[in-house]
Amino acid sequence: MQPKKIKYYLLGLFLIGMALFIVLHVNSAKNIRQLISGNEQLLQELNVKNEIQKLQTSMARTDSKVRGTVIAQDSLHITGIESDIAIIKADLKEINKIVRNDSTEKLLTQLNYLVDEKNTFNVQVLDTFYTQGKWAAEKLINNQKGKRLGEAITGILHQLDSTRQSEVNHTTHLIDTSGQKALSWGTILVVFACLTSLLAFLYITSRIHRQEQLIDELDESREQERRLTVVKDQFLANMSHEIRTPMNSVLGFAHLLKNQPLNSKSREYVNAIDSAGQNLLEIINDILDISKIESGMMRIEPSSFSLQGVLHAVYLLFQPKAEEKQLSLQVTTDEQVPDILYGDVTRLTQVLVNLTSNAIKFTDAGTVSIHVARSWQDGNGVRLLFTVKDTGIGIDPAKQGSIFDRFNQAEASTTRKYGGTGLGLTIVKQLVELQNGFIAVESKPGEGSTFKVELPYTLGEPPAETGSDEELLPLLPGLQQDIRILVAEDNKMNQNLLRHLLSNRQLSYRIVTNGEEALQALQKSNYDLLLLDIQMPNVDGYTVIQRLRQEQHSNIPVIAMTAHAMAGERDKCLQLGMNEYISKPIRAEELYRLIQVYTGKSLGPDISGNNDFSTVADNGHLISMQYLQELSNGNSEFEQTMLQQFIAQLPEDLGQLKQAIHASDLPGIRTAAHHLKTTVSFIGLEAHLYPFLEPLEHVTEEDFVQAEAAESFASLRQLAMQAVQEAMSFLL
Template sequence: MQPKRMKYYLLGLFITGMILFIVLQFNSAKNIRKLITGNEQLLQELNVKNELQKLQTNMAKTDSKVRGTVISQDTMHITGIEADIAIIKADLKEINKIVKNDSTEKLLTQLNYLVDEKNNFNLLVLDTFYSKGKWSAERMINNQRGKRLGEAITGILHQLDTTRQTEVNRTTHLIDTSGQKAQSWGTVLVFFACLTSLLAFLYITSRIHRQEQLIEALDESQQQEKKLAAVKEQFLANMSHEIRTPMNAVLGFTHLLQAQPLNDKSKEYVSAIENAGQNLLEIINDILDISKIESGMMRIEATAFSLRSVLHSLNTMFRPKAEEKQLHLSVTIADEVPDILYGDVMRLTQVLVNLTSNAIKFTAAGEVSIRVTKIWSEDNAVRILFTVRDTGIGIEPAKLESIFDRFNQAEASTTRKFGGTGLGLTIVKQLIELQNGFISVESKPGEGAIFKVELPYTLGDFLPENGDDYYAENDQLPLHPDVRLLVAEDNKMNQNLLRHLLSSWQLQYKVVNNGKEVLQALDKQHYDLVLMDIQMPEMDGYTAVQMIRNDRHSTIPVIAMTAHAMAGEREKCLQIGMNEYISKPIVEDELYRMIQVYTGKLTPRELPATHAHHLHENGTQQLINMQYLHDLSKGDSAFEKNMLEQFITQLPEELSLLKKAVVAEDIAAIRATAHNLKTTVSFIGLEAHLYPILEQLEQLQENNYHPHLVAEIFMTLKQLCLQAIQEAINILL
């Protein structure tokens, strides 16, 4: 039987069963309702019989009281006679309410009349007894009128009882019939439920058995697929190595040839070899990438990274190509976009490089722009929009859907004119989808193209650092192996600076991010000196040094490092338990002298030479003063570049935090962020320009806070910082 037909059969059986079940349930419920109604009627009839009996009893009781009073001449017998008569009337009223119908209306009328007459007669006998005496009352009793009234009432009550008894018999029969039917339908319903359950159990058991067979077959298939995937992965790895190795050799020797003295013809040939080799290597990389994606071997590896650093590198990479074609290349990132993200930075870079390369390749004149904005955020999740826009040849609207297909370009002549495999956008699309992202394109012929990429990320707290080792980052052996320093600093630029200084002095050191980590490090290892920042997250320097002195009773030297410029700060540090105080930006010679004094293990050193200030081309002094960085680097351009790149990355992030604090009027956050900014800007000589502004924010008080003034201060600070960032970028370029 075909699976589709089997599905319809099962559906029909299910619907038939549901209809039968509803019919059975309906009939069962109907008989149960009749049973309930019959029980209610039976209770009502029993209540009627009870009320008739009560009326007859109360009437006899009243007659007995009247007769007893007359015969014994004792008025105690008639105590409460009015209440008894009232009870009789109430009983009669209740009987009228629950018995009245067409068949009993005449009997009830007679009963009401006779009961009233009987009550009046008894009252008349009592009046005669009081006014005329016993004998007159006895004559009234003996004249048989009262007896006739009583017998008439008894007869009517008997007729009513007989009528109600017939109704009771009918109701009892109805109850018995309904109960039997309800029991029968219930039995049928139980049988049907059992039969249905049995059939369902048999069907489910058969399906489970079939599913187990399919699972076993699937397991065998998966094992085979894994073996084939392993073979394919090994093949791709071999292909990658065997093809790229000779290609890299070809390109390497081509570069060596270009450095040799060649005539014009030879230079032309060598240049052609290099271009062909680069194109071939690009094609090979695309084919290997698409093979990895389609075989499921492409993995997304998430790490913390700086988004602004990625964009800065992208700008640096493609600016020469853009200038070569006389194109304007711009990279902008909105202020609200967070810098430190958690995701696959390699795949993001691959996507942006591919889209930017295409934009420059297909644009003959005009500009290429890359813009990054935030389109959604919630808790730690954020969605970033990357927009790559160009003014190139554009794409026909009918071809927009197919440009992401592999080996497909918008026009047949595109490959011949611009080169490429037609795999670039396919790889981009699949890489984006691997990251749960989305890509779209808008374009018209001759008007350029706009590629929009949405990617989800989570916020990263900080970039992972490799400076926790005890040795310099260049793996240089320490000159003083018996000197161990512990550095507590949360600002990344300050960490980089201290690593550079301590590595250049060939000292052993360990970098931690807060006071809590200081205590943990001291518990595990002996150190000769602690360089302690004051303001840190989780546990600040003050608290840490108090716990070192009071809880651990340690006398290890502690040197405070802070950007606080307020009076009395040095005295406060010394009073709490610090041994010395050094202000930021750190002076190299002063720090070396303090380490030498408190460890007693370093030799004196010569003072560094000074450098002249940089000037703009128009002769005016620029904001950035590289003298401090030159003094520290001693000609190490890689260190200077690293510090400038860190500054370009870190300063916008801290400005964003300060903006949020200003908008929220969070004075404590404003003060803390302004303090951190002082450390960040000090390394490139901005303290003369920015410290006065930052100190105004750092010294804000709640009782003297003016939002408009603070907003103006922030805007001034922001303009100066943006100018400083642009100057840093120009220095790097």
């Protein structure tokens, strides 16, 4: 069955099912109505019998009272005779109302006559009794007239009862038949509903199963896409490093050659090398930028900046190129435009540079202008309109809708004549949208183009004067200032490790030893990334991230560092506002990858030196040097320093743990055990010492027994001292 036709089959089955359901329902309802009507008729017949019985009873009671009065000559018996006669008339009237039809018309006429005669006779007997006395009344009673009237009335009532009994029998039969039919149709309706529900359930179940299969396939596809994205990002990162480095060398040497005495031919070759290198570097940058945007690695980082400073920098950048093409480059702003703004100055510069570069590239004569106007302002919020206008080749209206697509230029000949990747405007559009702005283009072929970009900002504050630069940002000299990292770590061995790893990639960093210092440092200076240890004295990492996000409202990327191996620890860190989680012992490549991902910047080359290093065999020792050698990358001096630090710090950490156990200080036990885990992880002691440290790190009042803790510490100390002896042997 074709998938496109299945809906029509399902619709047909649904309509047939609905028709059957309606037919079943109509028949069931019809029989139920007949059953109800029969019940009503049966009730009516029972009411007739009841009225006939009441009439007979009332007449018998009246006759009894009349006879009792005459025989006993006691007028008390006659009390209420008028009301009894009225009741007889009322009963007769009710019988006439509910029984009258063609078959009973004659009987009712006779009954009415006889009952009136009977009532008249009783009244006559009473009148005779009062006027002529007992004997005259008895004589009137004994003349059999009253008896004949009573018998006649009884006979007619019996005939009426017989007639109604046949109606009762017919009605009862009708009720039984209707009930059986209603039961049958109801059973059919229930069976049909159950069958329909079963079929619907089976169909829905099959569709749900298929949907679950599709979801699994989609999840697998997404996972594969994620893996491919990681591979692509890694490739682009490698390409950035592997291509940009030689390209910078090529451009650098080309620039040096330009300053050397050259003949005209050699200078032409050097200029060609420089131009081609610049174009290639621009293409590489475009590809990397669009990849960052699409992978979500491009982040908006607001800060206060001077708009006039940005415009002046753009002007200085493109003025030589404009003069080379004999173009007039103009930069103007309206008076209402504020100078100090708060926003992402890097992305604004990138947008203006791309648009201005395109304008100069596609303009052979005339003017390229950049104008800034204020389109809206409310309090501290302001929207600025940036207009980049040129008198170049222009864009056909039919092509204007696609110029923002990737790898697309207005004409096929444009790429051959002017070069480029067709990514510039795509990058501009996505950067503008990342900042919640919009971009539009107005152009006519041969008359030039006008690109309008509107971006939202808030009014900024001029940078405050700082007291001591050394106190504000004591970064290591001679390193790259492009990436600035704040490290919050109280363990000295971990501090030495991070110094080594960050210095190897020429990264600027500052190390603080507790959470309070980290918060103060972030208030005083701007950093690209915070490496935050979770377990620190006084103010721990959890408190730092909460105060950072809720009180300081900082969006700085935060990577948690912890030796915790508990399930859910990563989720807890991310839930509190951290961006990522890295477990100790720290792996160099994982750290470098996270720094690159969350700063959005490429790292410098590894300057650690020789990558070839020999591995120290375990030879049955507790200590394993593999991890330390991986970190050192062949730097024996770093290995010696870390071993010396281990020998010095381990006894100190053991002393703190012993003191805490002796004092039953549970927080102190947990902190000391955590520090020891970090200390011993550098030289591969996890398998030997973690079984003793893990229970102590998570000890609670319920499970703490001082004697057991002391016994565990004794075993731990014995192994630790053996590890210290081995470390000392490695130093010899």
